[in-house]
Amino acid sequence: MAYHFDFGAILDYTPVLIKGIAITGELIGIGAVIGVAVGIACAWARTFGPAWLRPPVSAYVELMRNTPFLVQLFFIFFGLPSLGIKLTEMEGAIIAMVVNLGAYSTEIIRAGIQATPRGVIEAGSSLAMTRLQVFRYVILKPALQRIWPALSSQIVIVMLGSAVCSQIAVEELTFAANFIQSRTFRAFETYFVVTGIYLLLAVLLRQLLRALGWWLFPKKAVR
Amino acid sequence: MSEFTTWDILRNLLLSARWTILLSLTAFVCGGVCGMIVLMVRTGRASWLRSVAAGYIELFQGTPLLMQLFLAFFGLSLAGFDVPPWLAAALALTLWTGAFLAEIWRGCVESISKGQWEASSSLAMGYLQQMRYVILPQALRIAVPPTVGFSVQVIKGTALTSIIGFIELSKASTMLTNATFRPFTVYAFVALIYFALCWPLSKASQALERKLNVAHHGH
Numbered sequence: 001m002a003y004h005f006d007f008g009a010i011l012d013y014t015p016v017l018i019k020g021i022a023i024t025g026e027l028i029g030i031g032a033v034i035g036v037a038v039g040i041a042c043a044w045a046r047t048f049g050p051a052w053l054r055p056p057v058s059a060y061v062e063l064m065r066n067t068p069f070l071v072q073l074f075f076i077f078f079g080l081p082s083l084g085i086k087l088t089e090m091e092g093a094i095i096a097m098v099v100n101l102g103a104y105s106t107e108i109i110r111a112g113i114q115a116t117p118r119g120v121i122e123a124g125s126s127l128a129m130t131r132l133q134v135f136r137y138v139i140l141k142p143a144l145q146r147i148w149p150a151l152s153s154q155i156v157i158v159m160l161g162s163a164v165c166s167q168i169a170v171e172e173l174t175f176a177a178n179f180i181q182s183r184t185f186r187a188f189e190t191y192f193v194v195t196g197i198y199l200l201l202a203v204l205l206r207q208l209l210r211a212l213g214w215w216l217f218p219k220k221a222v223r
Numbered sequence: 224m225s226e227f228t229t230w231d232i233l234r235n236l237l238l239s240a241r242w243t244i245l246l247s248l249t250a251f252v253c254g255g256v257c258g259m260i261v262l263m264v265r266t267g268r269a270s271w272l273r274s275v276a277a278g279y280i281e282l283f284q285g286t287p288l289l290m291q292l293f294l295a296f297f298g299l300s301l302a303g304f305d306v307p308p309w310l311a312a313a314l315a316l317t318l319w320t321g322a323f324l325a326e327i328w329r330g331c332v333e334s335i336s337k338g339q340w341e342a343s344s345s346l347a348m349g350y351l352q353q354m355r356y357v358i359l360p361q362a363l364r365i366a367v368p369p370t371v372g373f374s375v376q377v378i379k380g381t382a383l384t385s386i387i388g389f390i391e392l393s394k395a396s397t398m399l400t401n402a403t404f405r406p407f408t409v410y411a412f413v414a415l416i417y418f419a420l421c422w423p424l425s426k427a428s429q430a431l432e433r434k435l436n437v438a439h440h441g442h
Contacts, residue, residue, distance in 0.1 A: 003301050066375065066421035067414045068382035070393055075414060078406035156285075163287035167386060174289060187297035195290040202285040 009184040010193050013176075020176030021197065027090075027172060028159040028205070031097030035158070036151065038098060039105025040140065046106065047113050048135060057106070064103030069161050072096050077168045093165040093172075101158045108150050112143030145217040152209040156202050163198070173197065227403045233412055239395030240416050246391060247378045247420075249313050254320025254377070261325035266332050268350055276325070283322030289383050291315045296387045312384035320377055327369050331362040368435060372428035375421045382417070392416060 010017075042061065045053045064072065076099075077092035087095065116139050124138035144151070166174035177194040181187040265276035283291065295318075296311035335358050343357040385394035396413040400406045 062422065062425070063414070063418060066379075066425055067417045068379040068393065070382045070385070071396070071410060071414050071417060074393075074396070074406070075410040078400065079410045080407070082405075082407040160285075160287040163289040164383065164386075174287070177290075177293075181297075188294070188301050191290055191293040191297060195286045195294060198287055198290060199282065199285045 005189060006186055007189050007193065009186050010180060010190055013180045013183070016176045016180060017173070017194070017197065020171065020173035021201070023170065023172040024159070024162055024201070027093055027097060027162045027165065027170070028155070030094050031101060031158065031162070032155045034094075035098045035101030036105050038102030039109050042102060042106035043109035043113055044135065046110050061103045061106050064100055065107070069096065069100055070164050070167065072100060073164060073168060089168050089170045092168055093162070093170045096165075097158055097162060100161070101154065104154050105151060108147050108154060109143060112147035113139055115146055116143060141217070148213045148217065152206060152213070155209060156205050159205055160198060160202060227399070229408060232399055232403060232405070232409055235399060236392060236395055236409070236412050236416060239390065240392045240420070242389070242391040243378065243381050244420070246309070246312060246316065246381045246384065246389070247374070250316035250320050250381065251374055251377050253313070253317040254324055257317055257321030258324030258328060261321055262328045262332065263354065265325055265329055280322045280326050283319050284326065288315070288319050288380055289386060291319055292383055292387050308384065308387050308389040311387060312381070312389045316377065316380060316384070319380065323373055323376070324370065327373060328362065328366050331366040332358055334365060335361050365435065368428050368432035371424055371431060375424050375428075378421050378424075379417065
């Protein structure tokens with residue numbers, strides 16, 4: 001049996017693919033910014049926060065890191081409505097990505113914060129900086145610089161993980177792929193092309209984050 | 224229509240968790256073999272083979288696991304095989320695990336000092352002998368904590384196989400939700416079962432890492 005590959009059929013659906021790419025971009029754009037913000041807040045809570053705040057934050061981090069993203073997504077999108085919290089697909093997907101990335105980035109950022117030399121914090125305090133100023137300028141920024149590569153790869157992993165959001169009917173790239181293959185019956189060609197697009201997006205996102213790193217941290221790291 | 228009690232839900236979920244465990248073990252063992260081969264090629268002598276291995280790792284780390292599952296599922300059936308979901312799932316997860324483990328282990332191999340390579344090479348050892356007797360025994364010791372840590376990713380990865388129709392814990396939860404209309408209970412249980420599987424491994428990985436660090440500081 002000879003199978004004839006037909007990639008032309010997929011080209012007809014370029015606008016669908018472009019829309020899918022745009023929504024995947026939207027998901028990771030919003031998810032990454034809020035997710036890293038959650039990560040910073042939780043990392044602060046686990047290192048300098050009040051003692052009562054640490055156990056719940058640890059529990060959140062452990063729970064998210066040890067359950068699959070798919071289950072988190074289903075729990076948020078299908079489970080929460082029975083508590084009266086109704087979400088659109090897009091909201092559900094973004095919340096799932098935020099809580100997921102938030103947990104992973106907490107651990108990454110915390111590692112960066114804990115690598116801060118003691119003397120640097122004391123030097124900050126001796127300059128009459130408030131605790132918040134010390135955290136913001138002396139601890140956080142160098143910490144983020146130290147762990148930027150690890151954080152970047154985590155963001156790329158979450159972007160690739162967003163493929164799962166198609167399962168709650170968010171019209172992102174994988175959803176577009178499923179749509180195209182159901183119309184053309186060209187499953188292999190469609191997924192082949194879309195896998196290539198994901199690879200390209202991953203490379204692009206990595207470069208973008210590297211450039212962002214240069215822009216955010218122009219000076220060399222203090223070790 | 225029969226009524227589902229909470230116990231029925233939990234019992235069915237626990238039964239389906241067997242398949243999650245079985246698939247995780249298969250993927251981890253086969254992926255380990257695959258990863259070892261890729262590692263040998265990636266750190267080997269032939270430079271073109273090294274680039275092939277690097278490309279393989281980049282391809283599997285840079286694309287969603289879900290796409291790899293779809294390609295395995297639809298690609299194999301194009302080749303004329305009648306692919307059951309479990310086979311496509313095991314194949315895709317094996318290749319995916321292999322890529323990640325190869326990269327993790329490469330880091331460990333490269334952390335072994337160059338002097339070890341030079342010394343063993345001066346003893347007229349071939350590449351495979353060097354790996355077998357000198358490098359791997361040292362590298363694998365460092366490799367244990369991150370490898371155990373990655374097994375958590377494998378277990379979580381198996382959840383995606385529900386999408387190509389392999390009936391494991393996640394697929395069972397979707398089916399149970401459809402039958403019981405109690406998504407909150409079902410997905411909460413599922414999350415707890417995954418947590419019960421993954422958390423001990425995460426903790427073990429952390430404990431092993433601490434132990435290794437203490438050993439290093441002792442020198």
